[in-house]
Amino acid sequence: MSLRSLKNLLVGLSLLVCSSAFAVPFVVNVAGVQSFGAPGAAGNTIFTLNVGAGSRVIGIAYDVNITAYTPSYLSEIGVYFSNSAQSEYFYFTPGFQDENSGTGSYVNSFDLIQLGLDLTVGADGLLRLEFFEDFNDAAVSPDGIWNFGTITLDVTGDNVPGGPGTNIPEPATGMLMGAGLALMGFTARRRRSGGRAA
Template identity: 40%
Template sequence: MITTTLARSTLALALGTACLIAQASTGTSTNTLNVDVSHIASQGLLGASGNTVLSLNLGANTQINSLDWDVTLQAFAPSWLSELQVTLSSSDSSSAVSLAPGFGVDQAGSQHFSGHIDLTEQGLNFSVGTDGVLRLEFSERSADGLSPDGLWQSGRLSLGLAPAVPEPASYGLMALGLLAVGAATRRRR
């Protein structure tokens, strides 16, 4: 009875590992990360010291494939809604994408914006570095001396993420683990 249970456990482990390997190798696994952006001010130009920066640890080499937004922005005159932006980048800023939800709305005030962009289709998808950190910097596109220029009153950003595919060495370690479990099962029989 114990041998049969152990053999079934080994088989279940082997099948589970095979499924994980198949999923990782196809690259079809996509996750969504929702980021609440309520009450974040847009201060100065990109890179200014007073800007709000969120740092999110996504895991090494995670790829950013899409971006959805559902936000309400408020621009203080003389700033315009079109000037408020958020820039997504790797921690070393080697890869970056900027989003201005109110692009084209050249007026002050408050307004709701929503949308979606498939970064892969646009050739804008990118991966965070080996440290796994994604930076979101809230800024303005035009300097006018006002601080803050505007406010992300409410809403969220949704990021489509694809985890990094394991390296071949990881598959080798998984195979060694399965062989060790199989050998232990044979010894017990």
């Protein structure tokens, strides 16, 4: 393998690894969470996560099982994600096309940046999740339940989960430095061997 090919390979691998190294996953267990009414309705379950001051939610993955009690539809059960001021937000409904009552399982993931739905939390670092029912059916209470599963949020920023204000060591810098040192070592070895790659 030529030095030029090796350099290109190392640079390409470094950039690939570094570009995916910034997101920190936050996993939310949704088992037993109930949904009663539209966002803001009394009884809706609200979670507040400290994801770090100024952090940005850039991706979502989910594997959930939910039940909508008749006459509610599975498409009406959702989560309202926002910063604590609720100035940036997006709605998430895993069964968005399922116009039926009953139980359904949903698995998928989305790049929120591509969808234009990424959001930035404020200086308090708080991400707010409100589990809601898009249409409140007066005949049932709650309208739906999240039976089991998880929602994983990809978050970028300078803070570690659970430790507000704690800096995250930036893995991309370490990886780029490691790739550079490896390339320097290979170049030095090549020079010592008279220009032949070992």
